[in-house]
Amino acid sequence: MAERNRAMIVVFLLCVIAEKRAAEGYTLDVCASCHANATCDDKSDGSGKVCNCKYGFVGNGRTFCQDKDECQIGASKICGQHTTCHNTYGSYYCTCLAGYSPSNNMAIFIPNDGTHCQDIDECRITGLCGEGGQCRNLEGSFDCSCQLGYQVHNGTEPFHPHRDKASCKVVDCGHPALVEDTVVLSVTGTTYSSVAMFVCDKGFVWRRGDNRSVCGADGLWRGPTMVCEAKCGPVPLLAKSEVVWHNRSVVIHRCVDGYHSWRGSNVSVCNSSGVWQRATLRCIEISCGPPLTLPDTNLLWDRTSRPGSVVLYECMDGFYQESGNNISTCLLSGQWGKVSVKCKAKCGPVPLLAKSEVVWHNRSVVIHRCVDGYHSWRGSNVSVCNSSGVWQRATLRCIAKCGPVPLLAKSEVVWHNRSVVIHRCVDGYHSWRGSNVSVCGSSGVWQRATLRCVEIKPAVNHLFVLNEKCLHWRAEKYEEDTEVYKVTYIGSRDYQKSFHDRRKQFLSSKADQLELCLNLLPVTNYSISITAVSSRFTATITTNTSLPVPTAPVVHYREFTTPIPTLRLRRSPNTLDPISLYQVFVLPVEGIMMFDCSSPASSDPSVKIKSSTEYITAQIDVTHVGTEMNFTVGDGLYYGGFFNAPLENGRNYYITLRAVSQWKSALKSSCVLWAKVRGTSYVLMVSSLSAAATIGLVAFIILVGYSFTWFFKSK
Secondary structure, three states, rough: HHHHHHHHHHHHHHHHHHHHHHHOOOOOOOOOOOOOOOOEEEOOOOOEEEEEEEOEEEEOOOEEEEOOOHHHHHHHHHHOOOOEEEOOOOEEEEEOOOOOOEEEOOOOOHHHHOOOEEEEEHHOOOOOOOOOOOEEEOEEEEEEEEEOOOEEOOOOEEEEEOOOOOOOEEEOOOOOOOOOEEEEEEEOOOOOOEEEEEEEEEOEEEEEOEEEEOOOOOOOEEEEOEEEEOOOOOOOOEEEEEEEOOOOOOEEEOOOEEEOOOOOOEEEEEEOOOOEEOOOOEEOOOOOOOOOOOOOOEEOOOOOOOOOOOEEEEEEEOOOEOOOEEEEOOOOOOOOOOOOOOOEEOOOOOOOOOEEEEEEOOOOOEEEEEOOOOEEOOOEEEEEEEEEEHHHHHHHHOOOOOOOOOOOOOEEEHHHHHHEEEEEEOOEEEEOOOOEEEEEOOOOOOOOOOOOOOEOOOOEEEEEEEEOOOOEEEEOOHHHHHHHEEEEEEEEEEEEEEEEEEEEEEEEOOOOEEEOOOOHHHHOEEEEEEOOOOOOOOEEEEEEEOOOOOOOOOOEEEOOOOOOOEEEOOOOOOOOOOEEEEEEEEEEEOOOOOOOOOOOOOOOOOHHHHHOOOEEEEEEHHHHOOOOEEEEEOOOOEEEOOOOOOOOHHHHHHEEEEEHHHHOEEEEEEEEEEEOOOOOOOOOOOHOOHHHHHHHHHHHHHHHHOOOOOOOOOO
């Protein structure tokens, strides 16, 4: 818009100048003012000349004629269907989309001559779909399918040979399957429409059906439907028998269950005339006949003697079944199964009890007592013959006299009688495996309890801390059980009252010797408790963690020529940071100089360091340092009681930053080279080194760690 406004102003000024010159008698040359992309044409009214932008450009014809983007109205509107429009400087051209070609057979066109994009018939290309494939042209594309006798492979129909992996593969039905009682006579192949011919096997004749099998388009054989039968026809059947084996010319028979063979052959044979010579086997029913009779028994029987028939033997009145089997079954062998029942008169001889003797009896009552060396223990000592003729035996139990009760180590007897003793462990001991019951055996000997009493010990003992972080202890266990330990530790700091570190964790182990390493923080007093969960026993230990060497400050080494350089320190604030303070050292580079970072870092300004040349110019408490600190060397102020003296002009200095950690009497420090201030009178030997070598020296000093020494020699 601004450009158009400027053009209108220019036109206006040109018109003013033209009028002025016309008044003065001048004639304006319009064609000389036309734009390079414009033509000078006669006005339609013949009054003069006018500038018009050429075709493909738009503008006022004089000050500007810019390219016209014909494609912005859309390719289909300017080029036609299935096209892409391409703008050019002052014009444009069209191309056809994939699958289409221009009607003028040119790569590009402008549709003012009627050129349009028409579909390409890809199917004119022979073999485009591969062997067995047939092509179908589509608008702007094409697809493929398989001809009859071919099947699609690695895909589905229709498919595109350039996009898909599918192809057409010839149908193969494989070897034709045999039909029962037939053999293959001939096969023309295994592909689509191949034909296999069958004939009946030797000894069989073709009764009905088609003897041809044809390979179908789906890869399966169709047919044959022929039926072949043996020359002698179906196998012969005999009464009360079954066929156990047969082939084309021989059949073997046997009698069914419940019948047995009686005379005759059990084989039928197909003779040369095609007629069965039937077996002469005769099957008659199996019969076991009448069952055996046994003394003192009655038979319960249905009067049948076929296989499976059953006879039940029952003792007569006044008798009872003493032993044996009382059921007999008719077997396939034609014999009754063995029966062994024995019947005795009711009550019979007097009953006898173990370890006892009869002291009196009659026909219905018996009195028992224990023999010498045994005594009665529970139960009745009387046996009675009841109305059913059965002895109701005495329940007397006789046990041996085992003498004094047995004693076990570290145990006491809590209850006993003549045959049972119960033990328990005395105070200070607990039971570990084994039975706590002693029993008097039938032989008169005590079967002693297997109880083992072991001394009660703390579940956790020999507790100590190794390397300020790892707990070691011994587990007192008496079995291979898993013990769960709860470890709780609480940390505090004398110099940081608001600090608290309270954590806990669990450990599950079967071991007797255990170790657990904890992430204990530095400069902290810890109280650690270990509880064995199963025994609820707790052991406690205290430990103190030491002061670590602080990490070297992160600074960027710089060199200055100003006597009051400003240095920068960046750090991450951390409530657990062990750093107490920072000290800034000024090290003049004169003669041979040595600096030891591990030298005492006194915070007292009155305490002088050992060198007369190097000095502390500032001491800053870490609580006064945030995430970033700017410090100007030689500003003439006091920092922590130390005077930040101005640097002398014309001298060379190294500025070193020392981080100091203090806790009680412990002190640790680390140093880093912060900057170099260059003067004019002294030149260090290292000043002749390249910048890369100087940075390497700084990196070496940082890597030294806890303390380092520099040696310098002036030229």
